[in-house]
Amino acid sequence: MTTLRSLAISARYLSRDECDAIAKRALSFATADETRVLVNSTSLANTRFAVNQISTGGDSFDAVITVISRLGKRSGSSSTNQLDDDSLRTTVQMAERLAKLSPEDPEAMPELGPQSYQAGVNWSDVTASQDPATRADAVKRIADPAKAAGLVSTGFMEAITSAQAIANNKGLFAYSRSTSSVLTTTVRTEDGTGSGWAGATHYDWSKINPSTLGTRATEKARTSVKAVAIEPGRYTVVFEPTAVGNLVQFITGALNARAADEGRSFFSLPDGKNKIGTKVVDERVTIVSDPYDPDVAGSPFTGDGSPAQRVVWIENGIVKNLNYDRYWAQHQGRTPTNSGGSIRMSGGTASLDDLIRSTQRGLLVTRFWYLRPVDARTILYTGLTRDGTYLIENGKITKPVKNLRFNDSPVFMLNNLDALGIPERVSASEGGDPGQAIMVPPIKVHDFNFTSLSDAV
Amino acid sequence: MAGFAAHSQAGRFATDTLVSPYSALVSPYSAIVAAEPNVKELAMLALDAAKSAGAGYADIRFVRNRNQNISTREQRVSGVSDNETYGFGIRTLVNGSWGFAASRDLTRDEVSRVAKQAVAQARANRSALVRPVVLAPTPPVTGTWNSPLEIDPFAVAIEDKVGLLLSANQAALAVKGAKFCSSSMFFLREEKTFASTEGSFTVQTIYRTLPSMTVTATGNGDFATRESVEVAPRGLGYEHVRDSQLVTNASKWADEAVQKLTAKSVDVGRYDLVLHPSHLWLTIHESVAHPTELDRAMGYEANYAGTSFVAPPEKVLGTLKYGSELMNIRGDRTQVGSLSACGWDDEGVKPEDFDIIKNGVFVDYDTTREQALWLDWYYKKLGKTTRSHGCSYAQTWSAVQFQRMPNVSLQPGTKDLGWDDLIAATDRGIAIIGDGSFSIDQQRYNAQFGGQVFYEIKGGKIVGMLKDVAYQMKTPEFWASLDMVGGPKSYFMGGAFNDAKGQPVQVNAVSHGSPVARFHNVNVINTGRTA
Helix, strand or coil: CCCCCCCCCCCCCCCHHHHHHHHHHHHHCCCCCEEEEEEEEEEEEEEEEECCEEEEEEEEEEEEEEEEEEECCEEEEEEECCCCHHHHHHHHHHHHHHHHHCCCCCCCCCCCCCCCCCCCCCCCHHHHCCCHHHHHHHHHHHHHHHHHCCEEEEEEEEEEEEEEEEEECCCCEEEEEEEEEEEEEEEEECCCCCEEEEEEEECCHHHCCHHHHHHHHHHHHHHCCCCECCCCCEEEEEECHHHHHHHHHHHHCCCEHHHHHCCCCCCEECCCEECCCCECCCCCCCEEECCCCHHHCCCCECCCCCECECEEEEECCEECCCECCHHHHHHHCCCCCCECCCEEECCCCECHHHHHHCCCEEEEEEEEEEEEEEECCCCEEEEEEEEEEEEEECCEEEEEECCEEEEECHHHHHHCEEEEECCEEECCCCCCCCCCCEEECCEEEEEEEEEEECCCC | CCCCCCCCCCCCCCHHHCCCCCCCCCCCCCCCHHHCHHHHHHHHHHHHHHHHCCCCEEEEEEEEEEEEEEEEECCEEEEEEEEEEEEEEEEEEECCEEEEEEECCCCHHHHHHHHHHHHHHHHHHHHHCCCCCCCCCCCCCEEEEECCCCCCHHHCCHHHHHHHHHHHHHHHHCCCCEEEEEEEEEEEEEEEEEEECCCCEEEEEEEEEEEEEEEEEEECCEEEEEECCCCCCECCCCHHHHHCCHHHHHHHHHHHHHHHHHCEECCCEEEEEEECHHHHHHHHHHHHHCCCEHHHHCCCCCCCCCCCCCCCHHHHCCCCECCCCCCCEEEECCCCCCCCCCCCCCCCCCCCCEEEEECCEECCCECCHHHHHHHHHHHHHHCCCCCCCCCEECCCCCCCCEECCCEEEECCCCCCCCHHHHHHCCCEEEEEECCCCEEECCCCCEEEECCCEEEEEECCEEEEEEECEEEEEEHHHHHHCEEEECCHHHCEEEEEEEEEECCCCEEEEEEEEECCEEEEEEEEEECCCCC
């Protein structure tokens, strides 16, 4: 059993030296032509609260070793979370056995040799040292004022401390450690007629202020009481940044180059061509992934050990890149994309209030819920507004409205753009985990397609 | 319309090829939890450590989880993996407050340390305590339980699995217009040992199996996919792969993908819907199973999964009219081959079958030990014992257990009606097979569902295929419109491995059974748009 370091900080993860030693031990058992070893260690620490008190929490630590073996063009993979020699040896043997039994893969790519990497920029000692008492204090900062105001608070916070390493028998070794943290809260009125949400995520827990989030959710809970019904239809909508993040991530999720080239994607053009070079959204929209952007930082390498790099997906409305893996890049005569997976979307200088003030009649949407694909041909999704939906009249929020279901595409939305605000880091995952690193502006669009009303609060 | 349920040997598979590729290995996976003598000792050490540190109650789960995944596309194998994770989680109750900690290091020192960590966390969590947690009584249990298993999927040769998938892909791609095909098999074996300070000690071995395919047809600058959703995930062994007839069904699925390209785009309006159980299971899951979870009704999931329109309990139990009199819904963890089946839940309770909706009226929620006492007043009124229904579950050793739905199923009617009978009785309608797009609000009122294949019904007959179909519904209105249910012969269990709830999100594997059923005058929209 590997001995873990005793750290001043509470979270456990494997150091560079420990990962290197484990990888070397695993590689020493390998007999395949090529072997890759991935070492992932993670501490998860979380606290949930509901009805103004902590309901559950959890602390866990795990370390997983994955071995990928290649014999010629055959490959197999096996993983274990037991780090003793016997377990590592057997895991290597299992991967090699699976490789022997698998047919040749005509798309197999050779392992990479040594690479150079920049250091990751998403580590925080504050996050790694977060303990249950810190989280309990954060709960009190939200739940106590809510309770005093006769409201009901619910929420979740999590700190994740992890280290990833990749090594292979061609001399490649990559190591990176990172932290992430998130706090989301939903505050409701006791009679269940009002509900408000606020959330934030950052690799540095000290950047998240529980009281600010509690206040924002409380305000939305109070102001969303007794929502009125409006006719579903096409509306001018001001989307808060979280709502924009909820939808824009589906565009980046559809950027697979192979699907586009094979004619089964929004980014397909006839005759095996794709939309690189084609304008698909408003010219004010630029979408970039950059693993070294401190606001939306990611891992410095991808799963095969390729250095992650800055990728411009859409520039001034025009598709600049699609996502090519190593095989498809070689097949199509392109370079592999090796994106880190984060999203930064361009913005403007307007505040959210400016967007509201400029709206004669429209809706304000806080966030979306239960977003699911309806038609991949147009990246069409359905979903509902949640926890703060309001009517804007003559530049002012005049009343809360009932939640609405939409059927629309983020591509159509970004074509119907009226104005963009200042980008913000958002917590846009459905489940409240830190999720994809996303920085997007509030936006105002016209003709967003709402198709039905919901009585849900 | 032909049925799906014929069972026979699938293509290439033959029982005489059951040669384990692992037989020559000293496999770390060969020993099961029950055979490891130190697990019981470690459990007792941990529980003693928790009690000494001040826990009034504690439980521990050791879980060894092995899964195997084989995936292919067209005539290539895109992945073969075999993975294992093993660890333990300790839950402690200290003066009414929960704590939980977990680790992968199975040593005497570590189980004691983690037990103390869980107690320390429970103490920290007490600072915001309002209502102390109290557990409904449950008798201590000991024993073993295993999924019913004909063929151990981990003992079937990889070559046979790969061969079957590639044969199915070949059959699909032989259909003109079918351009792409991916297929996969997933197998899970979970060995779980549970022990509590109340004296329970159980050992369970749970299997799950899912073969699946997706065929994509392209043409005229358009594309359409057909997924094999009527092959449901099951708590069975490799016999489920064999019985799924992938090779035979592949050409049918491919043919339907091609037909979808030229199908008529639906006219919006109100239609009678004839729903196959391979579709209806998901509508039951979203619009019945989730809103009848007691933690949602009490506000415990407000920050993610949401609350429920079936609330508050004192105003709805025994009185809320949920649907038509044909609507009878039961919860269970006993149906053979279902995903929720087990001997005991994750807090040592033997699950019971129970009514959730009786003749259209809501009568009970899913419960755990903590939750059952919240309904003590109701069970007393009914003259019933207050006990958990056995709905506690954690996705793995590193996650804390909480309330998850059991199998929640629509009961068949007494008349021997089938798919063809419901279509014959329908003048203007749409028949839907397979689940597709799905979305529902956080209180489970407003939902929208697509499907895999849609057929137009006119004058009691299917007249052609439709596309771009989705129905939008309000839950009580939709279930009130249930006007025909099929008989026991039309009953089929759908399900999923990945029902998400809780924070951090945990997935639950659950089955939902149903007969064929008809719903009157439902709002259908057209989802087709032009890019």
